[in-house]
Amino acid sequence: MDLSDLSTIRIAASDLNGQMRGKRLPASDFDKLEKGGARMPLSSLNIDIQGADIVGSPLVFETGDADGMLLPTGRGPLPMPWLDRPSALVPMSLYHDGGTPFAGDPRHALVGVLDRFKARGWDVHAATEMEFYLVDDSGAMMEPAHNPITGRPMTGDATLGLYELDAFDAFFSDLYDGCAAMDIPAQAAISEAGHGQFEINLLHRDALHAADDAYFFKALTKGIARKHGMAATFMAKPFAGDAGNGMHVHFSVVDQDGRNVFDNGGPEGTDLLRHAVGGCVAAMPPSTLIFVPHGVSYDRMVPGAHAPTGAGWAYENRTAAIRIPGGSHKARRIEHRVACGDINPYLVMAAILGAAMVGIEDQMDPGEPLTGNAYDQDLPQLAGDWASAIDLFETAPINRRIFPDLLIENLCNTKRQEMQRMSEIPHDELWKIYIEAV
Numbered sequence: 001m002d003l004s005d006l007s008t009i010r011i012a013a014s015d016l017n018g019q020m021r022g023k024r025l026p027a028s029d030f031d032k033l034e035k036g037g038a039r040m041p042l043s044s045l046n047i048d049i050q051g052a053d054i055v056g057s058p059l060v061f062e063t064g065d066a067d068g069m070l071l072p073t074g075r076g077p078l079p080m081p082w083l084d085r086p087s088a089l090v091p092m093s094l095y096h097d098g099g100t101p102f103a104g105d106p107r108h109a110l111v112g113v114l115d116r117f118k119a120r121g122w123d124v125h126a127a128t129e130m131e132f133y134l135v136d137d138s139g140a141m142m143e144p145a146h147n148p149i150t151g152r153p154m155t156g157d158a159t160l161g162l163y164e165l166d167a168f169d170a171f172f173s174d175l176y177d178g179c180a181a182m183d184i185p186a187q188a189a190i191s192e193a194g195h196g197q198f199e200i201n202l203l204h205r206d207a208l209h210a211a212d213d214a215y216f217f218k219a220l221t222k223g224i225a226r227k228h229g230m231a232a233t234f235m236a237k238p239f240a241g242d243a244g245n246g247m248h249v250h251f252s253v254v255d256q257d258g259r260n261v262f263d264n265g266g267p268e269g270t271d272l273l274r275h276a277v278g279g280c281v282a283a284m285p286p287s288t289l290i291f292v293p294h295g296v297s298y299d300r301m302v303p304g305a306h307a308p309t310g311a312g313w314a315y316e317n318r319t320a321a322i323r324i325p326g327g328s329h330k331a332r333r334i335e336h337r338v339a340c341g342d343i344n345p346y347l348v349m350a351a352i353l354g355a356a357m358v359g360i361e362d363q364m365d366p367g368e369p370l371t372g373n374a375y376d377q378d379l380p381q382l383a384g385d386w387a388s389a390i391d392l393f394e395t396a397p398i399n400r401r402i403f404p405d406l407l408i409e410n411l412c413n414t415k416r417q418e419m420q421r422m423s424e425i426p427h428d429e430l431w432k433i434y435i436e437a438v
Contacts (some may be wrong), residue, residue: 001077006086009077010068011038013092013108013355014047014215016411017293018344019437022070022092030077033090038070045094045104046410048087048148048418049294049437057410068094068102077213081178082223091212103404109212113354118178120235121256122262124353126210130201130217131192131245131341133238135435137231142238142431144196145230154196164191165198171228175200178220194243207236207251207349212248214345218397222436233435236292236340237299237425240256244300244307245341249352250325252333262332267315269324271363277313278366279359280322280336280352281380285309286396288383289415291339294438295386295422296430300340303375308338310379312370319374322366338382347411354402390415 003009009030012022021044027366029037033122043059053060070092077088094102100106106396116123134145136153144154147167154164172189179186192199202213225232237244253261253272262273284291300307301327308321310411316326323335334356358364369376383389393399394412422430 001079001088003030003077003088006088008085008247009088009090010080011090011092013040013045013070013094014344014346016104016106016344016347016407016414017046017049017438018106018215018218018346019049021045021047021221027088030090033092035071036069036071036095037314038069038092039067040094042068042094042096042102042104045102045106046414048414048421049433050421052417054410054413059410069099070276071095071214073107073210078216079178079181079184080223081174081181082227083219084278088161091216094109103361103406104410106344106350106407107211109403109407110346110350110353112404113350113357114207116251116357117353122253122261124207124251124253125204126207126249126251127202127204127246128210128214128250128345129199129201129246130214130221131197131247132221132232132234133194133245134171134196134198134230135238137411137431137435138272140430141240142233142435144194144239162191166243168198170202171224171230172226175221175224178224179217182216182220184217184220186217192243194239197243197245198345200417204250204252211345211349218244218345218426224353231435234341234438235431235434236297236342237296238431238435240299246300246307246337247339247341247343247345247348249336249339249348250333250430251336251353251356252331260330260332261275262334264332267326267329267331272360273324273332273334274366275359275363276356276358277324277334278364279355279357279362280334281311281313282340282364283351283355283358283398283402284321285380285382286392286398287355288389289393289411290347291343292382292389293340293343293415294434296427297340297342297432298385301382301384307340308374309382310374310377311382312377312379313366314370314374317370317374320370321374324369342434355398358398358401386415386419390419
């Protein structure tokens, strides 16, 4: 991207909630970024959903709220088509002075997991399916966005309906143009079951880029919606009586010769696939906090409502938390169907791929694949509430094999503070905090 016509740029790293934290700078400062010229407190990636410091965090007073060094991730500069004046986003990661990655940075957590695959000569390819609602938040209560053609709120189920997509054609055209400009490989868009709910699939690419894509896509979608007089939200359950938002993750692993290590030429896949599935199943309940990160997220986790709550797997079965899709054996892959839409993509990808690696390392047996309706079967359950999810994430040994201790500590402290603060707000008012923050 040519910066010569820009007056400003934005630099940002992801905090634990997946929010961008950073600075607005003169475009002339771009050349200083590679030399570590941008700095930001280490504590800035460990603040709560409302932007407050974590009380008692060792990153604040104990260490004098020390700065870290921001360095570009290599994915940028990117245009920001949701702004009226042209600007560019330079994605960053946070480091200690001297160049050691800051262990509280969620993107570094994913890089650490992927390095374990690389040590075996493997690369991970991943893709996401992103669900969101277009809403009107101008009144006292949030409601589905008004149809641009009729001016009336969206009503009725619209699964795979083309009329709903065409009604919002101007929004989707700008969204796809933005994806192209930001190198986000957006593919099919569909109308989902909820009133004003849509899904866009992002194409497979290496897993780090796929996590970046999901992270940028959320920012882009919310920004373009505002330009069209609406809000876009990835909240897990914006409307109590309607479908929830999820983010499904597909992944496969290829060796140095480009061969899919999950492919045995048949529909069942290799032992490596089964071991990876075993790790994903074993780590699912302990990782509930990553997949269901906010108190309001648990409104989505209702058995039988297309949000898997039991840890199990199956071939070509969308009621299972882990699905092995059919189709060509050459594309054999794992689909992880648990995460809500209000997640941090870096933490979700790290949790899933880290669990798969633990399963491979330990040659875990996932048990027999499920048949029939997984919602009706007796399976190990995800944590049923926010407090239980925090405690389980903090104490489960498998999480210590996936995430740095500092990140686990920071995330649990963050969520406990959020839980206390959110308990003081009426449940039907919480959407005002989360609508765009997640």
